[in-house]
Amino acid sequence: MKIAYIVSIGLLLAACRKETEQAPSPHARIAGFTVEAGGEMMSAAMSGDSIVVYWPSYLLAPSAIQPVIAVSDGAAVSPASGVAVPFQTGTAYTVKAQSGLEKTYYLKVVVNQAPIQIDETGSYMAVRGGECVVDIGSSMRYFEPDVTKTSLYIIDTPGIATKLDIEFFKPHNGVPNMRIKVPAAGVKPGAYKVRITSGTQSRTTENHVFGVLYPDSEKPRPAGLAADVTVKRGGTITFAGQNYFDLKEAVAYTYDENYNEKPITHLTLVSSTATSATYRIPADFPAGTYLFGDWGPGALGVRLRITDFSGWWSWNGNRKNYVEVTGFVKFTVTP
Secondary structure (H helix, E strand, O other), X not given: OHHHHHHHHHHHHHHHHHHHOOOOOOOOOEEEEEEEEOOEEEEOEXXXXXXXXXXXXXXXXXXXXXXXXXXXXOOEEEOOOOOOEEOOOOOEEEEEOOOOOEEEEEEEEEEEOOOOEEOOOOOEEEEOOOEEEEEOOOOEEOOOOOOOOEEEEEEOOOOOEEEEEEEXXXXXXXXXXXXXXXXXXXXXXXXXXXXXXXXOEEEEOOOOOEEEEEOHHHOOEEOOEOOOEEEEOOOEEEXXXXXXXXXXXXXXXXXXXXXXXXXXXXXXXXXXXXOEEEEEOOOOOOOEEEEEOOOOOOEEEEEEEOOOOEOEOOOOOOXXXXXXXXXXXXXXXXX
């Protein structure tokens, strides 16, 4: 009797074990797919049999990736997680479930392009035959750092666009930069708008924020005063020099008792040639004899305002350019 009872218990336990045994999982799903983008991990979106990676347009797409892949419990994926694969639409992954069921997924690369941004709070400038380097992580951003996909133009006031050569590079600090090259000929000094096109996006600045400047060799250069000067209020004075063009007013200045520079007045431009510039002495110019080129009370200096497109430039005109008239002589202004 006792033996029969024990046998019955054993058969019952065996039957229970058979009932709790689980069948092999039929799930062959990719649960997670992440790739590195710009130093951060970015997750793909799953849509049917597609692994959709929305790649930021302002980051250069790699030729290969090593994704971190999570799959259904008990399943295996090929190529395996961490294995390098081509980063291109159509790259295939096969997931095999415990049950032997297989499902194939395909990588789909979508360039996720945000609107291009160009900072207009500052100015961009380069001399003819020179270059301008900008930080494409802040000053200009959200475009592909690839010269085959991105173009930059400067646009003059009539609206004529000129394409400039550009180059993308990373200096020692690792911050991505763009080098904008201005040709030595074919582009006039002046102010231009900037247009950047990349992929499906295009952006043109509202303001003429890019300045093409004259090289230093073409900068106006006054000749120094070698002899004492006497001029009359309301009369004129002529300064000799080289490379005179696009001259504007001149400014006369002196110093206060604390040796701080202070303006006296402006001299209006009367006429100019390539080698001379004539200015009007204001009728209210304080009469007296000054020490031209000296420093301190009783001294006098004169600066000629030159073209805005030489040496330095700002698109909103906050800064003006001048060249100094040199010399150390007596400068007398008579009534």
